[in-house]
Amino acid sequence: MDIEVPQDDPTGEVHRLVIVDGTYFNGWCVLIAHNGTHVIGWQWCDKESKAAWAALFKRFPAPDVVVTDGGTGLRAAVDQQWRRTRIQRCYFHIRAAVIRHTTLNPRLPAGQEILVLTRDLMRVQDLDAAATWMGAYTSWEARWESSLKQRTYAKKGVERHPWAKPNQNWWYTHIRLRRVQGLYRQLIRDDSLFAFPNEDYIEDRQRTVERATSGLEGGPTSGIKHLLRHHRGMPDHHARRAVDWLLNGLTEHPHDPWILIQRHHQES
Structure with a gap:
């Protein structure tokens, strides 16, 4: 029986925290929103984009914080749909990018x-630790400023690095460290490193704002991969419907498929 899973209309509840992530399979991508306890919605698309994220975000009031791995188009969609929402970049993805x-x-x-x-x-x-870390990072940049600006010039006997274009006369010697520097500068500029220890949350110590998407990746996303791995060979529309039902089961008030069965389902 091919029963479509209806997504509930938004309740208008303002979530303090929303964790978002996208996962791919068979040329499709499903974007998932999670409030730290339950799935609150999802959106199918062919790839992560501003339009796809915006289609998901516009279903819910703006949360206080959105935790993300920095997917394509996500920042623009947040700025469009959830203008007052702070972005917290996932620490585990930051660490993976640095490594x-x-x-x-x-x-x-x-x-x-x-x-x-x-x-x-x-x-x-907390805020004190965040300030201490920022000071340490600023000191790192100052201490290694000359090294980060060091150049290697193309000449006979000098190996051309893989990232240097054929017509380049020089390139940064420590380009990988400069990329780490660029990553952190972008995160600091976007104010997305320390959304969680904001003063608004200090008194609410029992409800710590997440700093990673791991809860989502270890729950719904992991469940999707497990489902598809153990049911290989399903046509795309069956696989998508199976994912829909899995995500439905992870919402706060899952739909009962038996209640949704109509006569035409039984006759098909």
């Missing part, structure tokens, strides 16, 4: 220090 550039065993002292700072970021819990 892609530094590796787990950086050779240079500057890389070793920024990796330690990134690990320290995982332990920030």
